[in-house]
Amino acid sequence: MSSTADADVHHEVVMLLGDSGVGKTCMLMRFRDGLFLAGNFISTVGVDFRTKVVEVDETKVKLQIWDTAGQERFRSVTHAYYRDAHALLLLYDVTNKNSFDNIRAWLGEIREYAQDDVVIMLLGNKADCGSERAVRREEGERLAREYNVTFMETSAKSGQNVELAFHAIARELKYRQNGHKDPQRFNVQEYVREQSQQPATQCPPCSY
Numbered sequence: 001m002s003s004t005a006d007a008d009v010h011h012e013v014v015m016l017l018g019d020s021g022v023g024k025t026c027m028l029m030r031f032r033d034g035l036f037l038a039g040n041f042i043s044t045v046g047v048d049f050r051t052k053v054v055e056v057d058e059t060k061v062k063l064q065i066w067d068t069a070g071q072e073r074f075r076s077v078t079h080a081y082y083r084d085a086h087a088l089l090l091l092y093d094v095t096n097k098n099s100f101d102n103i104r105a106w107l108g109e110i111r112e113y114a115q116d117d118v119v120i121m122l123l124g125n126k127a128d129c130g131s132e133r134a135v136r137r138e139e140g141e142r143l144a145r146e147y148n149v150t151f152m153e154t155s156a157k158s159g160q161n162v163e164l165a166f167h168a169i170a171r172e173l174k175y176r177q178n179g180h181k182d183p184q185r186f187n188v189q190e191y192v193r194e195q196s197q198q199p200a201t202q203c204p205p206c207s208y
């Protein structure tokens with residue numbers, strides 16, 4: 001389980017995974033800095049990381065977020081990091097069917113390289129791109145049900161559900177670490193269902 005250098009702070013490692021171009025770096029920038037830089041797509045090389053502290057019921061949870069390169073040629077580098085991750089945010093791009101079709105392969109890699117009890121959340125990103133959508137929300141929901149992972153659609157551009165994704169992860173990890181076993185235990189899938197924003201605001205054609 002996660003190490004706690006400071007008794008009052010939970011330290012957790014969250015990894016962003018998914019094909020190149022699905023928006024992993026933008027997701028991290030939106031969450032960490034509240035920014036979205038449109039247009040200039042610079043592919044991540046290897047693994048990059050940032051930290052952010054979030055509060056869960058008056059407890060601080062320090063998330064160390066690893067942004068991995070989606071490009072195939074970096075796979076052997078990124079595999080080495082899977083084992084240390086407590087949670088994985090697995091992204092596809094709702095305007096790119098191929099990135100969705102590759103999710104099963106990503107889940108296979110996760111099974112092979114990550115810890116058995118890793119928390120997995122499937123995110124359909126670029127939900128702001130209404131007119132260019134190639135993957136229906138129900139398809140994402142169905143796949144998530146099949147693998148019993150939490151699902152929501154997000155937009156690094158509009159900010160839709162970005163905070164929620166990281167907060168839900170932080171909450172789930174904190175509850176797990178506390179070994180909550182009572183019936184009132186936090187249910188991350190229910191929490192996300194209740195809290196997620198559905199409306200996909202239309203935007204001009206996406207540059208990517």
Ligand SMILES: Nc1nc2c(ncn2[C@@H]2O[C@H](COP(=O)(O)OP(=O)(O)OP(=O)(O)O)[C@@H](O)[C@H]2O)c(=O)[nH]1
Nearest residue numbers: 020021022023024025026043044070126155156157
């Ligand atoms: N419309 C829209 N565009 C997005 C969104 N998220 C990312 N993009 C665009 O998608 C492109 C790729 O985003 P990145 O965050 O660099 O993708 P990545 O998954 O980190 O890619 P790799 O580093 O190669 O693995 C950029 O041009 C972004 O501007 C989003 O939510 N909505």
